[in-house]
Amino acid sequence: MRASEVLNAGIGYCNTKSTLFCAMLRGAGIPARQHFVDISARILDGLLDPGTPFVDHSFVEVDLDGRTHAVDAYIVDRSLFDAARERLFSEARSLGYGVHRDGVCDWDGKADAFSQFVRTGSDPAPTTRDYGVHADVGDFYRRGSRWNRLNIALRIGIPFFIPGPNARAQALRRATPG
């Protein structure tokens, strides 16, 4: 999806929101790039089972004040983030419901900020594969390894199974006070 399509859809996941965030930064005159990796599929525990041990993910590299910051803290909204973290702590797990228990969901422009993985510690390994920087998500899927290319069946099927995870995320928000 193009950034303008994500904007108008009003909903998205890591890669589409990465596209939107990167485009917004560039539009505001701040240099930014999309960096693609694989992360543990356990990030989706409680929401959906993709049937693979890992899922592709992207974060945005932002050039600001003479250094490059890596950010994916724009993916999960505050209410879902807080609810998910509370559930993860109660279940003594580090990953699930779309967040990493030690992640953050805001960015102050002073340091790296991740919501879906952290670069310290070993549980779980931050990334399983690093695809590096690509011009945009279209470039990544054209050049990426075969498994993460969206084939026609997936393109048609995704809209039908997305409502389930969305409903589970919404239920999680409602179940957690505050």
Add this chain to the structure above:
Amino acid sequence: MRRRELLISLTGMTMAACSTPSAMLEQFEVSTSLMPTRYLDFEHSDMQAAIVEACAGAATDR
């Protein structure tokens, strides 16, 4: 002596050839990091409106 001068000259040329592309690469990297692409279509009117709104909001927040 001429051989020594040649080596010095070649060393200088090699250093220049290595450093110049690096500098150019940095400029290239910064410039491409600000450009629109097919999917990073920030020149779209809806995107422009959203960016203006975000910038106005940021100014108000200060």
